[in-house]
Structures are given as structure tokens and as C-alpha cells.
Amino acid sequence: MTMTTLFRLRTPLLALALLSAGPLLSGCSTSEATGRTFFNGGLSPAQEQKLGATEHVKIVKEFGGTYDEDPALTKYISSLGNFLAKTSETPDQKFTFTLLDSPVVNAFALPGGYVYTTRGLLALANDEAEIAGVIAHEIGHVTAKHSAERYGSTLTANILAAGVGILTGSGQAAQAVGTAGAVAVQSFSRDQEFEADLLGVRYLSRGGFDPNGMGDFLTQLQSSSRLDAEIAGNPGRADQFNIMQTHPRTADRIQRAIQQAGTKTVNNPIVGRDVYLKKIDGMLYGDDPSQGYIRGQRFSHPELKLTFTAPDGFRLINSKTQVAAVGPEDSLVIFDGAKGDVSGSLKNYLTNVWAKNVRLQDVEKITINGMEAVTGRATQINTKSGKKDYRLIAIRFSGNKVYRLTFRTDPSQTNRFSEDFRRTTYSFKKLSSAEVTKLKPYRLKIHTVRSGDTLTSLARKMPFADYKLERLLVLNGLNKNSQLARGQKIKLVTE
Structure with missing residues (x-):
């Protein structure tokens, strides 16, 4: 059985072999992006890169592999990421951008410049500015060295816990060791998230993108989360159905980040709706055949x-x-x-x-x-x-x-x-x-609105047993009062 694991990675911490206990408890690093000095477990840039490379193999395996069906799409995401990375304070840093073959909406980063998005996230985004906002935010986590910082503090806690276990004879010692992969999908602090938003807004503006795309995607994500919770019969527990658990952010906080970023207003910013929708046309939606x-x-x-x-x-x-x-x-x-x-x-x-x-x-x-x-x-x-x-x-x-x-x-x-x-x-x-x-995978289809098309008539084309209209609205960032215009591009799910 091949399926995608999201939040729990149980691989051994091979990186312990790279570092000794002394530097782990005393090493600090400074982020060029923020000027902030912090404890990172003694990881040098080369060790961050080596750790990220080691855990990258595990991440790809645990998350269902890379999305290889459409090489042009994966190249597009990588090109977009590398373009944004060049606008950062460390333009020469090596980044690796990976599109994971997972239907779940998620994005995260590892030490060493490893940034991940899922095709589930791509399906929810509506334009290039939104997906650029997600990627820029993750680049911000890397340049601010949040992943390395969190890895350092987590590793120290694990070492101390293991030491207590050894001294007391506790059987918990073997469970005390974590992984960079597990750290990647744990929650950042709200200060770290806001810092990544500030940096992400900076990179978006330097790249000519509309920085509001970052907030637009969060609004889209929150609507998707509420619908998922409603479909599951738990409307009051929306946060458990998306990455807001691990990325505690709101559209209002993005506006605050835009105001505090101190960047120049972008004239005629890139939104890129049509070009983005063309890129994801035909992409797998939901699970692929190997996952069921x-x-x-x-x-x-x-x-x-x-x-x-x-x-x-x-x-x-x-x-x-x-x-x-x-x-x-x-x-x-x-x-x-x-x-x-x-x-x-x-x-x-x-x-x-x-x-x-x-x-x-x-x-x-x-x-x-x-x-x-x-x-x-x-x-x-x-x-x-x-x-x-x-x-x-x-x-x-x-x-x-x-x-x-x-x-x-x-x-x-x-x-x-x-x-x-x-x-x-x-x-x-x-x-x-x-x-x-008879079992066929779902795919995204970009439909051009014609005369006579309505939200209700288009919703009937969706291959779901329930919530057809609601799914259509959330997928496209619309509401029941939205008006369709002839020639408008709409995302549909087809079988």
C-alpha cells in the first residue's frame, strides 16, 4: 500500500553522527536576513545542507514521492522558487524546490534550503501571486534560519531527555530522538511565522509580485478548512484540517506584515492568474492510483x-x-x-x-x-x-x-x-x-465560462456526491453571490 504521511515521520536521526554533544549545546548562528543570533545546535551552513540532503530523501518517501507526471509543472515551481530566492539576502544560497505528490494542502522547509509544496496546495491556489506568496514565506523560514533554530532547540531537548532516561533507566530514552523531518512539520512560533511573512513580502515585492497574494491564499485556505470540517461533520474543528495547525497565520497579519515590511509599492504587480491556471490544467486532484x-x-x-x-x-x-x-x-x-x-x-x-x-x-x-x-x-x-x-x-x-x-x-x-x-x-x-x-483519478480542468454557464450548472459537473456547489466555490475562491463573466477561467474537478 502506498499512501502519503503528513505529520508523523518516524525515521532515525542520522544527523547525530555529524555533530558532537559539546557543540550541540553551545553552537549559535546569525541570520543574514534578520541579523538575529540564535541557538542552532552548532550546525554550520555545510552541516545544515548535509542534514537537509539526508532528510530530503526521507521526506520525499514519506510524502508519497515527487509529482513526476508533469515535468513542466515541477520545473515551473522550481523556477519560480529560484527566482524568489535570488531576491533574498543570500542570493547565492542553494535552494531545492520540490513538488510532492500529496493531495493534502501543505508547505514546509528543511535546513539547507529544502522547500516543499504539495500538488494539493497548488490545486487550491488561484494565481501565480498566491503560490509565489507560499513559496516566499517558506524561503523566509530558511533565510531566517527558523528550521535550523527549531532543529537546534528540539535536538537539545531530545539529548537532555535521553540523558535523563539513561540516568534513571527509563525506557523513554529510545523515544527521545527526533528528526529534522519531524521538525519540519511542527509548529513555528507566531513570532517566527510573522518574521517569515515579513521576509516573504520583501521577496515578493522585489520580484514584482502582488504581496497581497499571500493573504489571498490564506483566505482561500481558511474557506477550504471550514468546508472540510463541515463535510467531516466537525464544523467547529476547522483548524485540524489544514496547515493552519502548523502555520498559525491570518490574512490580517499578512496586511500588517505588508505595512511593516517597508517595501516600495509594486506598480502593476504580477498576479498571473491565466498563466498559473494553464500550468495546473490536467493536474491530478486528490489521490493517485498508487495511493487508492x-x-x-x-x-x-x-x-x-x-x-x-x-x-x-x-x-x-x-x-x-x-x-x-x-x-x-x-x-x-x-x-x-x-x-x-x-x-x-x-x-x-x-x-x-x-x-x-x-x-x-x-x-x-x-x-x-x-x-x-x-x-x-x-x-x-x-x-x-x-x-x-x-x-x-x-x-x-x-x-x-x-x-x-x-x-x-x-x-x-x-x-x-x-x-x-x-x-x-x-x-x-x-x-x-x-x-x-471503472476507477479513475480526479483531475483539474480549467473551464472557460460560456454564455449560459452559472455556478449551479458548473457545480453539476463536479464528480462528488455532495457539496458540489460548495466545493466549486472554495476551489475558485468564490462565494454564492459571485457573478461569472464570459471568458472567465474556472477550475473544475473531472474524472
């Missing part, structure tokens, strides 16, 4: 030839190693595959391998659409989120290949979700060749 497809509540994987349906009110999230369905009241469904080949008794695998450290109750054999399976439950399990109930199901798909379903609920909600989880369990089945053939 989410269609409403249903997940289907054409290469693995399997499908299942999540309960209503749950939001499916596709990742590299698993599919998660996040539901109300802290409920959760996880679908993944057992590691390696599972031969012998499924019951033995469930009780002695998968859940060997958990006391299972009511273990029994079941049959799911002709496939052998076994299930058991565990109650009142202590977790970081409090006590939880679990239902585990192992399914022999074919030969020694076993897939797993994990259902988690708050004990007070277990009975409430029991029937929903039973339906999800028995929705799991193999796909026939004919069913696989």
Missing part, C-alpha cells in the same frame, strides 16, 4: 483491488502506511496491512502477534465477504487521550496477505458506534477487474 481513491465515505484501491466504506460523519485520510477515518467524539478507524506474510492461525496472529500486549475479550472467527477473519475487543485501554475501547479485526485477503481494521472509541460512545463499525467491517471486499477499470 477516496470517494465520499468509500476508499478503493485499484492496484490492491480492495474497498471499504467508512461510517457517515467520518473523514477519510489517506497516508502512506494506512487509511484513517476520523470521526466525532474522538472516534477513529484505522485500515492497514499486517507486516510481512501471515501464515498459520489468524487467531494466533491476533492474540499473540498483533495484540500480544493487550488482553482481548470475545475473540471469535468470522467471515467477511467470503474471506476468513478473526476479531476481538479490548476495553478501558490507557492512551494519551484517556481510556479507550478497541475492536480489532484481522482479515486474510489472499494467501498470507492479511489486512487489519482497528476501531477506537471513547468507552461512553462504544455502543453508539457499534452498528456503524459493523457495517464498515462487512463493507470490506475484493474488487473485480471490471470494478477496477
